[in-house]
Amino acid sequence: MTTPGEPQRAVRTYLDHLSVERGLAANTLSSYRRDLRRYLGFLARSGIDDLGQVTEATVSAFLVHLREGDSEHPALSSTSAARTLVAVRGFHKFAVRDGLVETDPANGVKPPAPTKRLPKALPLSDVEAILEAAGAPGTTLALRDRALLEVLYGTGARISEAVGLDVDDLDQVDGTVLLRGKGSKERLVPVGSYAQEAVQAYLVRARPELVAAGSSRVTGTAGALFLNARGGRLSRQSAWAVLVRAAERAGVTRDVSPHTLRHSFATHLLDGGADVRVVQELLGHASVTTTQVYTLVTVENLREVFATAHPRARS
Numbered sequence: 436m437t438t439p440g441e442p443q444r445a446v447r448t449y450l451d452h453l454s455v456e457r458g459l460a461a462n463t464l465s466s467y468r469r470d471l472r473r474y475l476g477f478l479a480r481s482g483i484d485d486l487g488q489v490t491e492a493t494v495s496a497f498l499v500h501l502r503e504g505d506s507e508h509p510a511l512s513s514t515s516a517a518r519t520l521v522a523v524r525g526f527h528k529f530a531v532r533d534g535l536v537e538t539d540p541a542n543g544v545k546p547p548a549p550t551k552r553l554p555k556a557l558p559l560s561d562v563e564a565i566l567e568a569a570g571a572p573g574t575t576l577a578l579r580d581r582a583l584l585e586v587l588y589g590t591g592a593r594i595s596e597a598v599g600l601d602v603d604d605l606d607q608v609d610g611t612v613l614l615r616g617k618g619s620k621e622r623l624v625p626v627g628s629y630a631q632e633a634v635q636a637y638l639v640r641a642r643p644e645l646v647a648a649g650s651s652r653v654t655g656t657a658g659a660l661f662l663n664a665r666g667g668r669l670s671r672q673s674a675w676a677v678l679v680r681a682a683e684r685a686g687v688t689r690d691v692s693p694h695t696l697r698h699s700f701a702t703h704l705l706d707g708g709a710d711v712r713v714v715q716e717l718l719g720h721a722s723v724t725t726t727q728v729y730t731l732v733t734v735e736n737l738r739e740v741f742a743t744a745h746p747r748a749r750s
Contacts, residue, residue, distance in 0.1 A: 442478050445486055446471045449529045470522040473501075473508065486527075486536045494523060494541045502547065517546035556702035556729075557695060561687045562588055568685035569677065570633070575641040576664065580677045582630075582637035583661050583669070584696065587678075589630030590614065591700035591717050594693040598669045601658040602638070607631060616719040624717055634660075701729045 450468055453459045459467070477497050483489060501519055504510030511519065520541075527541040557565075566588065570581030587597055596614045604613040610631060611623050626634075642662060649666015659668040675693050682691045697718070704714050715726040 441484065442475055442486055445530055445535055446475060446526065448533070449526050452529060466518070467522045467525075470519040471526060473519070474523050474526075486530055489527070489536075489540045491540045491543050494520075494527075494544045497523065498544060498547070513547040513549050517549070520544065520546045555690070555695065556699040557687070557689060557691070559699075559703060561685070561689065562696070562699050562703075564685035565678070565681045565687055565691075566629075569681035571684065575644050578633075578637045578641035579645070579661060579669075580681065582633040582641075583674060583677055584681060585630040585633040586612070586626070587696040588700055589627045590624045591697050591704075592624070593697060594671050594674050598661055598671055598674050600660040602660050603658060605634065605660065607635065614719065620719060622716065622719045698729075701726070702733060705729055705733045 450464065450471070453467060454464055474497060477500060478484075478489065478493070481493065481496075483493065498516060498520055501511045501516040502513075524541045524544070527536075527539045530536050531539045566581065566584055569584045570577050583597060586592060586600075587594065590597075590612055592612075592614050593616065596616060599615060600612065605626070606612070610626050610628075612626050614622050614624055616622060642660075645662040645664065645666050647666070648664060649662070661669040661674070663669050663673060671693070678691055678693070678695065682689075701714050701718060704717070705711065711726055711730060712723055714729065715723045718726060720726045
């Protein structure tokens with residue numbers, strides 16, 4: 436005979452609640468069912484046959500079990516374990532609300548922090564190959580593409596910041612560019628000679644043609660620095676496509692994304708000895724903590740070099 440606090444019965448009631456009253460999608464409900472079935476198995480192996488016996492330590496032990504795995508289940512990543520814990524926490528919260536138990540033992544158990552993904556930077560040789568490939572044909576659009584990618588790598592700008600530039604944002608006398616970041620925050624960033632030369636070539640030999648192609652049909656983009664073939668402001672998606680095409684032509688097999696050149700900019704600066712707070716200012720990060728993730732990348736680079744180059748690094 437079952438009691439209201441019997442775990443299997445309580446889980447069935449909870450799943451019915453999710454299906455009927457919450458109207459969860461079938462796939463979501465299936466995930467909850469799978470996660471809670473694993474939880475029930477853990478409770479049974481722990482000798483728990485009443486929800487009143489579950490403590491915070493029990494739920495914490497289940498979380499550890501998820502991360503370690505067993506003979507039937509592989510160890511879960513922090514993301515997958517957190518998703519399973521969400522199901523368990525929802526179940527216990529429901530049990531309290533439904534009067535099955537008085538306290539919620541899962542309330543104090545926090546999901547594991549997600550694995551910190553290090554930004555992927557390209558080696559300098561790959562960056563140079565991409566930049567060369569972007570401008571190789573020497574056509575109007577090639578001059579624009581080279582200027583765009585030189586600005587991205589030369590300033591660490593986000594793609595949205597680069598395509599949002601106006602001609603007047605670039606001060607070629609002082610060698611700086613005004614970038615407008617998140618929350619409309621502005622920052623003045625130096626522009627290196629390579630980027631300056633590429634932009635100057637684009638402004639003199641290519642942009643006038645793109646402006647003429649748009650003529651009076653395109654409005655509101657008269658001052659835009661980077662233009663598309665119709666004379667309008669270049670979009671983020673088109674800018675991303677420029678980078679991907681250049682990487683393919685350069686034979687770079689690593690994945691590239693809108694942030695690839697920004698990541699490379701930061702990593703190469705730190706590798707060259709730049710102070711992390713200077714890099715923070717250049718990237719427009721509100722907190723130095725955000726920038727410090729790049730120092731982890733440089734440590735990994737140092738570790739790889741050490742492991743391959745030092746005669747006693749490996750046994």
